[in-house]
Amino acid sequence: MSEHDVSEPPTALSAPPSASPTAVHTASTVERGSFCLARCTCGWSGPARRARDRARTDAAAHAGDSGHP
Template sequence: MQRHAHDSLPPGTPPPTAPPPVAERVGPAAGDHRTVTVENGAFCAARCSCGWLGPARRARAKARADAAAHAPY
C-alpha cells in the first residue's frame, strides 16, 4: 500500500490541495508542439504538448527561450 503525505492528517481532515500552476502561452503552436511556461514557486519551466519538459529556471525569459528552442516557429 502506498503512503501519502496526507495519511498523517487527523481523521476527517481533507487532503491538502495545491493551487493549479500558472501557465503562460509562449507564441503560436509550431506543428503539433504547443508550449507553455509553468510556474512553481520561484521556478519556471517550459512544457510542451508532446510531453517534453524543460529545466526549471528562476528567470522566465530563460524558460521562454527553452520553449522557443524546442518548438521553433
C-alpha cells in the first residue's frame, strides 16, 4: 500500500438544514428603536422600516417566496 492510497472514499458535504429549498420559513417582525424589521428563521433579514406595516409585508413576502433559502 502506497502513501497515496485512501482506505475510505471521500464523503460529500451536505447542505445545512436552513439551505434546503423545502425548509419552512417563519418570518416575524422585530422592533429596534423607532425602526421595525422582518426576520426569518432561515437567517434572512429585511430592511429596517419606520412603518410596521411595511415590515409585516416584507415578512409575508419572504415567507411566501419559495425560492428563498
